[in-house]
Amino acid sequence: MQSLAEGLRLPTNGLDYTILAIYFVVVLGIGFAARASVKTSLDFFLSGRSLPAWVTGLAFVAANLGATEILGMAATGAQYGVAVVHWYWIGAIPAMVFLGLVMMPFYYRSKVRSVPEFLLQRFDASAHLLSSALFAFAAILIAGVNLYALSIVVEALLGWPQWVAVVVAGLFVLAYITVGGLSSAIYNEVLQFFVILAALIPLVVLGLKRVGGWGALSDDLESAHGHNYLTAWGGTGIGQGNPLGANWLTIILGLGFVLSFGYWTTNFAEVQRALSAKNLSAAQRTPLIAAFPKMFIVFLVMIPGLVAAALVPKIGTPGSDLTYNDAIPYLMQELLPNGVLGIAVTGLLAAFMAGMAANVSSFNTVFTYDIWSKYVKKDRPDAYYLRFGRLITAIGVLASIGTAFIASSFSNIMGYLQTLFSFFNVPMFVVFVIGMFWKRASMKSGVWGLLAGTTAAMVNYFWIYKQGVVSIPTDQGANFVSAIVGFAAGAIVMVVVTLFTAPKPEAELAGLVYGTASPGLEEPPAEGDGAWYRRPALLGWGAVVLAAACYLPYSL
Numbered sequence: 001m002q003s004l005a006e007g008l009r010l011p012t013n014g015l016d017y018t019i020l021a022i023y024f025v026v027v028l029g030i031g032f033a034a035r036a037s038v039k040t041s042l043d044f045f046l047s048g049r050s051l052p053a054w055v056t057g058l059a060f061v062a063a064n065l066g067a068t069e070i071l072g073m074a075a076t077g078a079q080y081g082v083a084v085v086h087w088y089w090i091g092a093i094p095a096m097v098f099l100g101l102v103m104m105p106f107y108y109r110s111k112v113r114s115v116p117e118f119l120l121q122r123f124d125a126s127a128h129l130l131s132s133a134l135f136a137f138a139a140i141l142i143a144g145v146n147l148y149a150l151s152i153v154v155e156a157l158l159g160w161p162q163w164v165a166v167v168v169a170g171l172f173v174l175a176y177i178t179v180g181g182l183s184s185a186i187y188n189e190v191l192q193f194f195v196i197l198a199a200l201i202p203l204v205v206l207g208l209k210r211v212g213g214w215g216a217l218s219d220d221l222e223s224a225h226g227h228n229y230l231t232a233w234g235g236t237g238i239g240q241g242n243p244l245g246a247n248w249l250t251i252i253l254g255l256g257f258v259l260s261f262g263y264w265t266t267n268f269a270e271v272q273r274a275l276s277a278k279n280l281s282a283a284q285r286t287p288l289i290a291a292f293p294k295m296f297i298v299f300l301v302m303i304p305g306l307v308a309a310a311l312v313p314k315i316g317t318p319g320s321d322l323t324y325n326d327a328i329p330y331l332m333q334e335l336l337p338n339g340v341l342g343i344a345v346t347g348l349l350a351a352f353m354a355g356m357a358a359n360v361s362s363f364n365t366v367f368t369y370d371i372w373s374k375y376v377k378k379d380r381p382d383a384y385y386l387r388f389g390r391l392i393t394a395i396g397v398l399a400s401i402g403t404a405f406i407a408s409s410f411s412n413i414m415g416y417l418q419t420l421f422s423f424f425n426v427p428m429f430v431v432f433v434i435g436m437f438w439k440r441a442s443m444k445s446g447v448w449g450l451l452a453g454t455t456a457a458m459v460n461y462f463w464i465y466k467q468g469v470v471s472i473p474t475d476q477g478a479n480f481v482s483a484i485v486g487f488a489a490g491a492i493v494m495v496v497v498t499l500f501t502a503p504k505p506e507a508e509l510a511g512l513v514y515g516t517a518s519p520g521l522e523e524p525p526a527e528g529d530g531a532w533y534r535r536p537a538l539l540g541w542g543a544v545v546l547a548a549a550c551y552l553p554y555s556l
Helices: 014-035 041-049 053-063 067-089 093-109 115-122 125-158 162-211 214-225 248-266 268-275 280-311 324-335 340-376 382-409 413-437 445-465 475-500 536-550
Strands: none
Touching: 014 162, 014 340, 041 382, 053 162, 053 268, 053 280, 053 340, 067 248, 067 280, 067 324, 067 340, 067 536, 093 115, 093 248, 093 268, 093 280, 093 413, 093 536, 115 125, 115 268, 115 340, 115 413, 125 162, 125 268, 125 340, 125 382, 125 413, 125 445, 162 214, 162 280, 162 324, 162 340, 162 382, 214 280, 248 268, 248 413, 248 475, 268 280, 268 340, 280 324, 280 536, 324 340, 340 382, 413 445, 413 475, 445 475
């Protein structure tokens, strides 16, 4: 992420700092309150599988409301225009519905404590260990993105040195996760969700007022950037030009299918929230409930980006003092009065902390359950793993502080994260989807599919794209292509390896492959779960239809 412009300093006063201080006190208070419920490692890592669907649903979407959403998506809106909606309506909603309707029954009924543990049951220990190591590494890198973004914003807006912002935020996240475990992280994410809304809604309202409303904003942007800047699909025909630098095929396959499904269905930072739900129905409804606020959050980040592009026509260009990442901080400086400004700054910090906490809490679970207890220290008392979980949380936060500065080599947060997703999430998704729907997929095909997919995506990005072997207009377009290449390579290798290696005995696949029975794992529906408005199928298909309808005003 590029540093924010030197001139961006907010006129904060005592009221703004008071609001910020109150927020931090509440965050720590929630952590200490949650401590009383932490008696076992399952309580610490998965909240004892006891949380209601509305809590896990809001936590699910809040865990994604980190640096990507707030600064990254506003920057993407300023740079590419209305095309940013693709990351929501085709790049999130279908995958979230697929997770809730199709994959959560496999995850929840198998009683796995993490996403990699499912691969242990479906394939073998080699696939499990590799996926655990890749996920733990990626989680620390992504947590570092949130920390680095936070430090840059706080330095620019409040004048704090970067290292102070990194250390303070890291210590607060460390404190409430170490004390209260996943329950603390989840309840804080619910609080952070509403704080983030309180920060973004005034920016949208006041921003539109400043530019004269949506009609005037559209006229200004169309004259400056062309009609395609204000449409979702304009110029996306193969061979045509558009701001995003991608055609409809790479958008649908690269973003809408491979990257999206790879992220939402196998990223344990999200799935962990659903696994903490109190029963299967609540677990299924977690991503489905989250889908409804998710599809409308795009307006809260896209509109500030568009307003910034209208107010600063040269934003992001070599002749401008402002980068695309400055869109939201610039509007905060220009539009918000004291008090509201304090809420907005608090909302930004909440967003970064939510994103970091989601990745740190998923990292400590995977490292403890999938690496330490399986391959290093086996069969220890539960209290030992609870203590180790708190220790590895501290180590994870310290590692995140270190990886925060890796992000500095990338000019756009969103581009960096999409690159990581194409390397780590996409290969895991292809292994999951083939393993779940093809009984013949052999035990050894899992690890080789992971290796092939990860390697192919990296080769495409670092050699074919970066070395100019094939010309791709933008980093985002390159990420879409890398995702498709990684998915295809992983799938082909899995099929080839399966032809020459032994499948897993069919008796061991019960409940792990689509169409196989899972005797003894069914559970009676909880009271009230049978209500029509709680039916997963209705929620899921309703979200898909609504997301498709959202495209209509932006399709011409």
